[in-house]
Amino acid sequence: MANLTFDALEKSYGGYHAVKGIDLDVRDGEFVALVGPSGCGKSTTLRMIAGLEEISGGEIRIADKRVNDLPPRDRNISMVFQSYALYPHMTVRENMGFTLKIAGCSKAEIDEAALNAARVLEIEPLLDRRPAQLSGGQRQRVAMGRAIVRDPDVFLFDEPLSNLDAKLRGQMRTEIKRLHARLGTTIVYVTHDQVEAMTLADRIVIMKEGRIEQVGTPDQVFNHPATQFVAGFIGSPPMNMVPAKVAGGALWFEDGTELPLPAAFEELSDGHEVIFGLRPDDIYPEGHGLDAGTGDIVNLQLTVDLSEPLGNETLLFIRFAGAEWTARMLNPRNVARGERLNFRIDMARVHLFDAATGCSLGRQ
Amino acid sequence: MDRNASARARKLTSRWALNLALFVAMAIICLPGFWIVLNSLRPTVEIMAKPPIWIPRELNFDAYVAMFSGVGQGGIPVLEYFRNSLIISVTSTIIALAIGMAGGYAFARYRFAYKSSWFLGFMLTRTVPGIALSLPLFFIYARLGIIDTHLGMILVYVALNVPFTIWLIDGFFRQVPRDLSEAAQIDGCTRWQAFWRVEFPLARPGIASAGIFAFLTSWNEFALASQLTRSTGSKTLPVGLLDYTAEFTIDWRGMCALAVVMIIPALLLTYAVQKHLVSGLTSGAIKG
Amino acid sequence: MKAMRLPPHVMLLLPAVILLAAVILFPLLLSLWSSFTPFRLTRPDSVWQFVGLRNYTRLAGDADFWVAFGRTVLLLTLALNLEMLFGLGLALLVERASRGQRVLRTILMFPMMFSPVLVGFQFKFMFNDNVGLVNNALQSLGLTDQAIPWLIDGKLAFIAILTAEIWSSTAVFAIFILAGLMAMPRDPLEAARVDGCTPWQTFRYVTWPFLMPFAFIAMTIRSLDVARAYDIITIMTDGGPAGRTEVLWTLIARTAYSDARMGIANAMAYVAILLSIAFTAIFFRQLAKARAQVAADW
Ligand SMILES: Nc1ncnc2c1ncn2[C@@H]1O[C@H](COP(=O)(O)OP(=O)(O)OP(=O)(O)O)[C@@H](O)[C@H]1O
Ligand SMILES: [Mg+2]
Numbered sequence: 001m002a003n004l005t006f007d008a009l010e011k012s013y014g015g016y017h018a019v020k021g022i023d024l025d026v027r028d029g030e031f032v033a034l035v036g037p038s039g040c041g042k043s044t045t046l047r048m049i050a051g052l053e054e055i056s057g058g059e060i061r062i063a064d065k066r067v068n069d070l071p072p073r074d075r076n077i078s079m080v081f082q083s084y085a086l087y088p089h090m091t092v093r094e095n096m097g098f099t100l101k102i103a104g105c106s107k108a109e110i111d112e113a114a115l116n117a118a119r120v121l122e123i124e125p126l127l128d129r130r131p132a133q134l135s136g137g138q139r140q141r142v143a144m145g146r147a148i149v150r151d152p153d154v155f156l157f158d159e160p161l162s163n164l165d166a167k168l169r170g171q172m173r174t175e176i177k178r179l180h181a182r183l184g185t186t187i188v189y190v191t192h193d194q195v196e197a198m199t200l201a202d203r204i205v206i207m208k209e210g211r212i213e214q215v216g217t218p219d220q221v222f223n224h225p226a227t228q229f230v231a232g233f234i235g236s237p238p239m240n241m242v243p244a245k246v247a248g249g250a251l252w253f254e255d256g257t258e259l260p261l262p263a264a265f266e267e268l269s270d271g272h273e274v275i276f277g278l279r280p281d282d283i284y285p286e287g288h289g290l291d292a293g294t295g296d297i298v299n300l301q302l303t304v305d306l307s308e309p310l311g312n313e314t315l316l317f318i319r320f321a322g323a324e325w326t327a328r329m330l331n332p333r334n335v336a337r338g339e340r341l342n343f344r345i346d347m348a349r350v351h352l353f354d355a356a357t358g359c360s361l362g363r364q
Numbered sequence: 365m366d367r368n369a370s371a372r373a374r375k376l377t378s379r380w381a382l383n384l385a386l387f388v389a390m391a392i393i394c395l396p397g398f399w400i401v402l403n404s405l406r407p408t409v410e411i412m413a414k415p416p417i418w419i420p421r422e423l424n425f426d427a428y429v430a431m432f433s434g435v436g437q438g439g440i441p442v443l444e445y446f447r448n449s450l451i452i453s454v455t456s457t458i459i460a461l462a463i464g465m466a467g468g469y470a471f472a473r474y475r476f477a478y479k480s481s482w483f484l485g486f487m488l489t490r491t492v493p494g495i496a497l498s499l500p501l502f503f504i505y506a507r508l509g510i511i512d513t514h515l516g517m518i519l520v521y522v523a524l525n526v527p528f529t530i531w532l533i534d535g536f537f538r539q540v541p542r543d544l545s546e547a548a549q550i551d552g553c554t555r556w557q558a559f560w561r562v563e564f565p566l567a568r569p570g571i572a573s574a575g576i577f578a579f580l581t582s583w584n585e586f587a588l589a590s591q592l593t594r595s596t597g598s599k600t601l602p603v604g605l606l607d608y609t610a611e612f613t614i615d616w617r618g619m620c621a622l623a624v625v626m627i628i629p630a631l632l633l634t635y636a637v638q639k640h641l642v643s644g645l646t647s648g649a650i651k652g
Numbered sequence: 653m654k655a656m657r658l659p660p661h662v663m664l665l666l667p668a669v670i671l672l673a674a675v676i677l678f679p680l681l682l683s684l685w686s687s688f689t690p691f692r693l694t695r696p697d698s699v700w701q702f703v704g705l706r707n708y709t710r711l712a713g714d715a716d717f718w719v720a721f722g723r724t725v726l727l728l729t730l731a732l733n734l735e736m737l738f739g740l741g742l743a744l745l746v747e748r749a750s751r752g753q754r755v756l757r758t759i760l761m762f763p764m765m766f767s768p769v770l771v772g773f774q775f776k777f778m779f780n781d782n783v784g785l786v787n788n789a790l791q792s793l794g795l796t797d798q799a800i801p802w803l804i805d806g807k808l809a810f811i812a813i814l815t816a817e818i819w820s821s822t823a824v825f826a827i828f829i830l831a832g833l834m835a836m837p838r839d840p841l842e843a844a845r846v847d848g849c850t851p852w853q854t855f856r857y858v859t860w861p862f863l864m865p866f867a868f869i870a871m872t873i874r875s876l877d878v879a880r881a882y883d884i885i886t887i888m889t890d891g892g893p894a895g896r897t898e899v900l901w902t903l904i905a906r907t908a909y910s911d912a913r914m915g916i917a918n919a920m921a922y923v924a925i926l927l928s929i930a931f932t933a934i935f936f937r938q939l940a941k942a943r944a945q946v947a948a949d950w
């Protein structure tokens with residue numbers, strides 16, 4: 001077990017800058033998730049930790065020791081690949097024992113470790129099969145088993161669940177969480193599934209175009225997104241975002257609709273162009289929302305364009321202030337198209353972002 | 365810190381050592397060809413010089429001029445040899461392709477009893493050493509009166525090329541999904557039409573390389589040609605090369621020039637097939 | 653016409669079968685027959701005189717024949733193994749080159765274009781004791797002041813022939829193994845590095861098992877055509893001097909065409925054919941096994 005530090009880490013492929021200088025401290029035993037849109041450099045970063053990719057600039061330290069030029073085998077890491085990367089010509093047992101065999105352990109030790117890992121992941125009956133004879137979920141377990149037979153400083157996961165169907169993914173997610181609780185090893189976990197990131201990670205790193213946008217706990221990145229990008233990326237369905245302008249202590253939308261300026265933003269000067277952000281949870285039909293408990297509520301009569309029932313909740317699509325908004329209705333009842341409902345907006349939960357820079361204007 | 369430095373140093377040295385090894389290997393591969401071209405351009409005295417002359421003082425095309433200037437002027441009937449080689453190689457290639465395509469298609473698309481034994485049997489006919497085959501053929505051809513003729517050479521080269529052509533073409537047809545031909549048949553083609561309109565065009569690059577490979581085999585063959593041809597009317601280039609050797613002497617310069625003439629068509633053709641050749645031979649192995 | 657419709661695969665295979673039967677099988681039967689006769693080209697009617705196994709028993713007691721046989725097997729074994737080794741090395745070197753892959757691959761195929769006769773002449777020239785490149789280079793570098801009799805001394809000539817043979821055929825191995833390397837999935841390699849493998853261990857446990865069938869394909873293809881070494885040898889030394897580099901094939905040619913003793917030459921040819929078939933059949937079997945393995949796993 002060890003901590004992990006990035007110092008101005010950079011990577012370029014020929015002329016293309018894939019990672020543009022990132023700084024990060026991962027504490028010993030911490031579970032950190034790297035999220036971001038496709039191509040933002042998550043895998044590249046992970047592969048630099050593993051030593052599979054040369055580092056173009058900056059430094060990586062594992063347990064406070066610089067590892068920039070060390071080959072993977074000298075870094076004491078384990079990795080689970082997106083494609084699992086099982087050795088096709090070896091049985092499950094051999095796959096899991098391989099790293100110990102290379103390390104020169106005795107046959108008995110290897111078998112013992114493989115059996116232990118198989119027991120943890122409940123794949124004992126599969127030990128003598130080959131990867132081609134396994135289902136996707138089983139291969140996934142073997143890949144994890146291969147990672148845990150050794151006692152590495154850091155676990156690396158590159159979208160390990162993305163090839164599984166939704167149900168299995170949920171199951172394996174719980175399993176990974178349990179594994180972390182049990183082993184307590186430092187984990188860096190790449191995913192583009194924000195639910196995975198939110199449920200698993202101690203801290204989430206949101207990347208965009210090779211840079212870090214925000215690092216924070218799931219609560220921080222959800223409730224206090226540092227930028228418009230983070231706000232839009234985290235949360236499902238995504239936050240409603242509509243451009244507006246500050247004038248005379250109020251917010252004016254492009255179509256002339258007016259909302260009061262929330263108390264937290266009173267210092268904003270007139271004429272400031274902002275992006276108004278509101279999560280679907282914070283705009284709901286009366287009697288169908290979370291009990292927000294703040295007094296700062298705005299009531300609006302709005303028409304429902306479309307409703308999407310999901311069982312335990314219903315998403316309502318409404319037009320307001322010249323844009324389409326998503327609202328979330330808890331304890332739903334049937335809503336007809338075109339029905340007019342009384343909606344409540346919790347103004348204390350409004351996010352404002354600078355229209356020019358995309359940075360959050362408060363509530364940090 | 366020094367662990368990083370030594371790891372990096374090791375990486376760098378091994379990279380340079382491997383690049384050097386690659387360079388040396390490539391040099392060894394190229395050297396003989398380069399040597400031949402160089403010596404076809406040098407006067408004989410320079411080739412024979414003692415101590416050796418490393419940097420050529422004089423380069424000219426005399427050897428080529430002499431070669432083409434015909435018999436009697438120190439030349440050999442190179443044009444006739446070239447023509448014989450071309451006729452024999454091209455004709456035998458076309459026939460081998462037709463037969464090989466039928467056979468390869470059968471192996472790729474039909475199931476039948478003892479299929480792999482048949483395949484092995486075909487391949488084993490290819491293993492018969494040319495010189496061993498030449499003994500009975502010499503006798504039979506002499507009886508039939510087709511010894512020292514184009515026809516005789518074409519026949520034996522077709523037989524020589526068919527097994528390998530079947531192997532290659534079988535591989536290429538395997539790469540064309542069976543579904544495609546079935547879809548075409550559902551779209552209203554007969555099996556024959558489905559073959560010509562769908563499967564054949566898709567396998568064409570591979571079939572072309574099988575053809576070129578067959579051509580090269582015939583173009584370069586020596587063991588059979590040296591026994592079954594005698595006269596200017598049917599001798600091929602590899603056999604013609606021997607014209608430059610006398611009992612105790614060899615005209616190195618002239619032979620190098622003829623070698624260059626021989627190698628150029630092969631060079632161009634091989635370059636053209638390099639991409640497809642390997643994929644056809646391996647696909648059968650990888651996809652079972 | 654409809655009445656005698658053959659199944660399509662039979663129709664498709666028929667031309668190949670007929671041709672091979674006529675041009676290969678029938679002559680081979682004939683040569684099998686004549687190997688039981690004292691047939692001489694100079695006395696055509698001797699082909700009808702059956703002498704049973706006399707040619708074969710004579711061969712069995714012929715020391716020259718057995719020396720040539722042993723030399724052939726030695727040459728093939730050495731050549732095939734060394735070619736495989738060099739081909740593997742070359743393929744690995746080319747695969748890791750970051751630039752110029754296409755050019756390198758073309759150079760790699762270069763020797764395959766050379767007719768074996770040409771290879772023979774080329775190396776005969778280079779190993780010539782008087783004007784050859786090898787001796788010239790050795791003398792100019794001051795490594796020796798004598799003309800080394802490369803093609804005259806039996807052992808040296810064997811080495812020269814082996815060199816020519818390896819030069820001309822290593823490409824087959826290199827190209828197939830290279831194809832295997834390029835078809836190989838990257839992930840298991842990276843997984844192996846993370847699992848702590850040194851480059852050698854990665855090769856030994858992950859790369860090589862994947863490459864094996866490709867190496868067998870190359871082996872099989874090479875073994876189909878081993879007898880082309882005849883062309884090289886016949887040019888370089890023609891089995892000489894004084895039989896010091898005689899192999900089966902040159903011995904056959906000499907016995908049949910120079911001595912005109914067709915009967916015994918055919919007996920020798922049969923031994924050579926069986927040898928070739930044995931080599932090929934072994935590799936075909938290995939290939940089938942490797943093929944099943946790969947189809948199941950990768
Ligand atoms: N070998 C390479 N050569 C050149 N560019 C590369 C290479 N590998 C990755 N890139 C580029 O670097 C960028 C980051 O790639 P990376 O694989 O890290 O993305 P990612 O965040 O993992 O995306 P995804 O979620 O799709 O896996 C991409 O734009 C990609 O095109
Ligand atoms: Mg990725």
